[in-house]
Amino acid sequence: MKIKLSILIIIAMMMAVVAGCAPAETDPDDPTTTTTTAADTDTPDDETDVTDETTEPGMEGPSWTWDTSPVTIDWYVHEGWYDKNWDADNVVTDAYITELTGVTVNVTSGGEDERLNAMIASDNLPDVVTLGWYFEQWPLMQTSGLLQPLMPLIDEHAPTFKDILPDSLVGWFTYDDGNLYGIPSFFWAEEHITEDNYLETNDGIHVREDIMNQLDIRREDFNTVEGALDAFRAVRDAELVYDGHRVIPVNLGIEGGVGGGAIRILSNFFGIPPEDSEGNLIERQYDERFLEVLRFMNTIYREDLMSLDNFTMDRSHVEEQWASGAAFVLIDQISDYKAQSQTLFNNDPDARVIGAGPIRLESEDQPVHLNTRAMSGWTVSAIAHDAQDVDRIIRFFEYSYSDEGQVSHAYGVEGVTYEWVDGYIENTDEYNQALDEDSSAAAARYGHNNFWWFFNPPYHQLITRPPERPDSRITYDYDRYFAEYAFYDMAFSDLAPRGGTDEAALASEIDVYWSEQLPRMIMANSEAEMEAIWRDAVDTVYAMGYESVYEVRNERFQMLKDRLDQDFAWPGNQ
Amino acid sequence: MQELTLPKKRLFSKEKFKRFKNQLDIQTMVWPGIIFLFIFSYIPMYGILIAFKDYSIVSTIAESDWVGFRYFQQFLTNDNFIRALRNTLAMNMIGLAIGFPAPLIFALLLNEISNQRFKRLTQTISYLPHFLSWVIYGGLLISLFSLDTGVVNDVLVRTGLIERPIFWWGEPRYFWVLAILTNMAKSIGWGAILYLAAIAGVDSQLYEAAVIDGASRFKRVWHVTIPGITGTIVILMIFTIANSFNYGFDQIWILQNNLNVSTSEIIDTYIYKTGLSQMRFSYAAAVGVSRAVIAMILLVLANFTSKKITEQGLF
Amino acid sequence: MKYDRSIGSRIFDIFNVFIMVLVIFVTLYPYWYSVIASFNHGNDYLRGGVNFWPRVFTLANYTVVFQDRTILSAYFVTIARTVIGTFAHVMFTSLFSYGFSRKNLMGKSFYATYGLITMFFTGGLIPTYILFKNLGLLDNFLVYIIPPMFHFWHVIIFQAFFREIPESINESAKIDGANEYTIYFRLILPLSKPVIAAITLFTAVFHWNSFFDAMVFTSSRSLQTIQLYLTRIILTRSAATHLASRAAEMIADQSAVNSRTIQAATMVVTSLPIIMIYPFLQKHFVKGLMLGSVKG
Structure with a gap:
């Protein structure tokens, strides 16, 4: 479930950028908006390149223009909250797309997983199914014979789709049997990442600027462990009260960081490598160097710096x-708290949240590398083996993935809801x-911005401006603050053992x-006790049979690196 | 189950057939339900086989390989399962002692309220929490009982009942009692409905007779009301005992955290964490089947015991 | 009924009222808390401390809940399934239970075992889904009515009441030449109002609250129930907290709602109508109904 949420956040990120498209001038003075200088080279004229090609006589342009007679596709989206209702009679965007494609x-x-399971078990899938690729059902569906391999369909019905489908996408999503069964959304295809794009990370810390100013804490203080701890101590000793709430120096996020956010963030900050010099995976929590993370958290606990x-x-x-x-610093995934940071800011414009750090160990001088926000994508859309009108479906996929489709699905109709400036x-x-x-x-x-199933993030990053609204702006700013540390971490994105295996259970x-x-x-009450508990726990984990799990993960890791043609996945090794 | 008085000579003796013909009316009342259960309960029951097979949704149950009792063995030898089993059982035992009598006592006390308006008002309000989801209710409880900002600690410290705030949700030893008391508070009114209906069904002539005999209030309750609703109490008690290995998932899922997990892990949360998210259907089914078998055994035992002691049973 | 005027009895009355007030407080407060949260500005609510009264009053949460006209059809579906489903359940189950409660029923212990097994052993969702598919119940309104029409637990409760009814009622009717169906409809049903009221309440609340069947077995929007509709809104809104801009598009003051205040509003909207039926059924719990029907 965790991954599901974090991927939802990607959309938040993308959409926040969309929301920023207020009718305001460009902001050329702002140094952080690298995109302003960027997109001129990558204007939507590109899409005409594709339409110029002709594949078969009498069939000019992209395949989705060949047949626009009315057709209906039954489409199941495995997200309980999703409430889109396609209504070509009343909704502007739906009418436009239906008119254009006939679909x-x-x-x-x-x-409910139960529903999807039952649909699979009883061979009762509609024409198209969209679900997160990380669901256990996805590999099962690919082995089940319930889905159609897409490449033959593309060859037969939508040859022009090949021109726009990046090889890295096809390579990444091709299943073990050599077939491609699904087209992803929110996938960062290597070919689409230009110099003007920036990778997004979720690793960072949130800091309250007003409290920093009040206590003379500088941003640089967060560059070292001691500096950060001193800042926390200063807040504790000042016994600050904000809006009737006693201010807690640090909030470690969900369940004291046990939910994973703070642990991963601090491991990255402290430069604990996830890959050894041989290229093998390192599971950092069982590595000696992880004690640094624990020491930091334990100090926070023992010195009464958290609740x-x-x-x-x-x-x-x-x-x-x-x-x-009610807190000074929050160490958790940065995009999980955007709405809350904005709330705080809207109530009190002084209470700005900014990025700071990364907190570094004194001994460490290597650059910091942070994970991205799930660049391997969110959903996949697949076609059932007994689907009607497969030609039209695959062409609709092509339309939706094309730049033209990207823009219509996300921003509506040109001249009605959006225009190019x-x-x-x-x-x-x-x-x-x-x-x-x-x-x-x-x-x-108008009804756009609710059909994200082919969303191509790097493209949207280039054609949208940073937000103008002040509250969106502050969250955008701290997002960008950490973005420069993000690395291309695809090889770390899918390491879990396959469901149903003994290793997965273990x-x-x-x-x-x-x-x-x-x-x-x-x-723990002392550092020694902390270390003893950690050693004991690591021993227990090994005694439980951890090595077999590690082998599977490492094997998957090597396999993914092969697929990406990487020898090393961690920039510290590259 | 006391109707079989005729000696069994042949399967279809003449008397039997005649007796059967004479009760066709009540037999035809029962048959539709029997057919219904056959279609909607018994036909899908082949799904139980999943527990003994290596099932995955992409193959049919018939195609899956038999694995016998492998999954039963797996969970029975797992320490975390044993821990979950202990907690589930313990919470049900405490629940039987505290949670079970509460709605009954509430119903009896409510019945003693003489002001009809107040009585109805109390009854209506008491069942409101039944309509709150555990997500809302649990979130509220976590705030109320929190260490630093919780109202409960605040009041207890101010009144001098405790010296220092108690870490209610962090200390494993408080969990069982907290969970049971909060569940009781949420369900007391709803649980009282059956008792109230049973009390309403008691023949009022019996009360009149008791009043004429000069029985005190307490004696009326003891000698008229309680005997009148023993049947209901016994039924609910038997099923509570039969369900000793079940405890509601939603409540625990909300209130559980990594500090109290040693006492808050129950069978359902354990299955959810280790099984369902990975689609281990067979493992989950094995636990489910075992639970059903145990529940049936407990039901028969409880029913038998109850018949010996109270001369009342399920039927 | 006369009341005992002894001192002990008065002390007990005071004590009893005290207990009841305590129960009222403990059970009313969580509901009240949700009601005020539903009327409170979402942004302001997040700041904590909204305990007894809305601090910044708003109807925005309700605006969001009622924004879509499909809510009307969802209400209609829910009311229809609650009324029809409850009636069908109570009639079907109580008739079975009456036949089952007769002491002379042949094969009774077989029927009892047969029924009890269904209370504990289920085949799971997938076989059920396949069964419904074969019966044509998928995406069909009848899936709300037929499968929940019968449950053996309610049989046990019904027959526990029926067996308390004096046998003499049945005997005297038999002498008058009535068959069991006549006895059931003419005599037993009117005598069993408390249990019928209780089972009606349980079943109606079950129907009103259930959304799992709607979610798993139906796909048409026209069959959406109110609980499903509102579950979707909550999920959409908590997704929308993350989809920050989407929330911005939906309502002008996006800070006026958040997923918790919407959840509270949803809870009020879904629970109020069903809570309303309680007082109507409640009167049957309050007074005894056996009065004067027959001399026991």
Whole structure:
């Protein structure tokens, strides 16, 4: 479930950028907007390149233009919250796309695994299924014979799709049997990443600027462990009260960082490598160097720099605490708290949240590398073996993946909801006015930005401007602050043993055990005790049979590196 | 189950057939339900075989390989499962002692309220929490009982009942009692409905007779009300015992954290963590089947014991 | 009924009222808390401390809940399934239970075992899904009515009440030439109002609250129930907290709602109608109904 959420966040990121498309001028003075200088080279004129090609006599242009007679596709999206209702009679974007391609999508959705399982087990899939690639059902569906290999369909019905489908995407999603069964969304294809793109990371820390100013804490203080700890101590000693809440120096995120955020972030900050010099995977929590992370957290605990409630809070409580301004620093995935940082800022413009650090070990002088926000994508869309009108479906896939489809699905209709200005997408006056009058009515009437199943992030990054609204701006800024450290981490993205295997079962037993031991380490009364608990836990993990799990993970890791044609995946080794 | 008084000579003796013909009316009342259960319960029951096979959704149950009791062995030898088993059982035992009598006592006390308006108001309000999801209710509880900002600690410290705030959700030893008490608070009104209905069904002439005999209030309750609803109490008790290895998932899932997991892990959360998210259907089914078998055995035992002691059983 | 006027009895009354007030507080507060959260500005709510009264009043949460006109059809589907489903369940189950409760029923212990097994052993969802597919119940309104029409637990409760009814009622009717069906409809049903009211309440609440069947067995929007509709809204909104801009498009003041306040509003919208039926059924729990029907 964790990964699901973090991937949702990618959209948040992308969409926040879209939201920023207020009718304002460009901001050439802003140094962080590398995209402003960028996109001129990558204007949407590119799409005409594709349409110029002709493959068969009488069939000019991309394949989705060949046949635009009406057709309906039954389409199941495995996300319970998804409520899109394709309505070509009343919704502007739907009408436009249906007119253009002839396709009407009959969307159904559900989030219950039971339902998807039952549909698979009873061979009752609709024409198209869209689901997260990380669901256990996805590999099963690919082996089941319930899906159609896409490449033969593309060869037969949509040859022009090949021109726009990046090889790295095809390579990454081709299943063990040599077939490609699904087209992904939010996948960062290598071919699409230009110099003007920036990778996004979720690793960072949130710091309250107002409190820094109040206590004379500088941003540089967060560059070292001691500096950061001193800043926390200063906040503790000042016994600050903000808006009636006692300010806690550090919030370690969900369940004291045990949820994974803070642990991964600090491991990255402290430069603990996830890959050894031979190119083998390192699982960092079992590595000697992980003690540095524990020492930091344990100091925070022992010196009373956090609240014990941190260990028993659920997500909404952490969010609540952050939004109410009751903490100075939050160490957790940066995009998980955007709405809360904005809330805080909207209540009190001084209470700005900024990025700081990365916190480094004194002994470490290598550059810091941070993981990206799931660049291997979110969903895949696949075609059922008994689907009707497969030719039209695969062509609709092509349309949706093409730049033209990208823009229509995300921003609506040119001249109605958006227009191109200097190579950037901007809302039209008509649309902005409608938003001002009644935004929910506007969303219902224009109906774009809700069919993300072929979303191509690097492309959208280039054609949208940074947000203008001040509250979106602050979260955008701290996003960008950490972005420069992000590395291309595809090889680390899919290492879990396949569901149903003994290793998968063991891996989850180990995870459960470890998540119970971690708080004990953090809450140890002395450093020696902390270390003893850690050693004991590592021994236990090995005694549980961890090595077999490691082998599977490392094997997968090597396999993914092969697929990416990498010898080393960690920049420190490259 | 006391109708079989005739000696069994032949399967279809003449008397039997005649008796059967004479009760065709009640037999035809029962048959539709029997057919219904056959279609909607018994036909899908081949799914139980999953527990003994290596099942995955991309093959049919018939195609899957037999593995016998492998998955049963797997969970029974797992320490975390044993821990979950212990917690589930312990919470049900405490629940039987505290949670079970609460709605009954509440129903009896409510029945003693003489002001009809107040009585109805109390009853209506008491069942409101039944409609709150555990997500909302649990979130509220976590806040109320939190260490630094919780109202409960605040009140207890101020009134001098405790010296220092208690880490309610972090200390494993508090979990069982907290979970049971909060569950009781949420379900007391809903649980009382059956008792109230049973009390309403008690023949009021019996009360009149008791009043004429000069019985006190307490005696009326003891000698008229309680005997009148023993049947309901016994049924609910038997099923509570039969379900000793079940405890609601939603509540625990919300209140559990990595500090209290040693006492808060129950069978369902254990299965969820180790099984369902990885689609280990056979493993989960093995636990489910074992639980059903144990529940049936406990049901028969409880029913038998109850018949010996109270002369009342399920039927 | 006369009341005992002894001192002990009065002390007990005071104690009893005290207990009831305590129960009222403990059970009312969580609900009240959700109601005020649903009327509170979402952004402000996040700052904590909204305990007894909305601090920044807003109807925005309800605006979001009611924004879509499909809510009306979802209400209609839910009301239809609740009324039809409850009626079908109570009639079908109580008739079975009456036949089953007769002491002279041949094969009773077989029926009992047969029924009890279904309470504990289920085949799981996948065989059920396949069965429904074969019966044509998938994406069909009847999937709300037929499968929940019968449950053996309710049989046990019904027959526990039926067996308390004096046998003399049955005997005197038999002498008058009535068959069991007549006895059931004419005599037993009217005598069993408390248990029928209780089972009606349980079943109606079950129907009102269930969304799993709607989610798994139906796909048409026209068969969406109110619980499913609102579950979707909550999920969409918590997704929307992350999809920050999407929220911005949906309502002008995006900070006025968040997933927790919407959840609270949803809870109020879904629970109020079903809570309303309680007082109507409640009167049957309060007074005894055996009065004067027959001399026991």
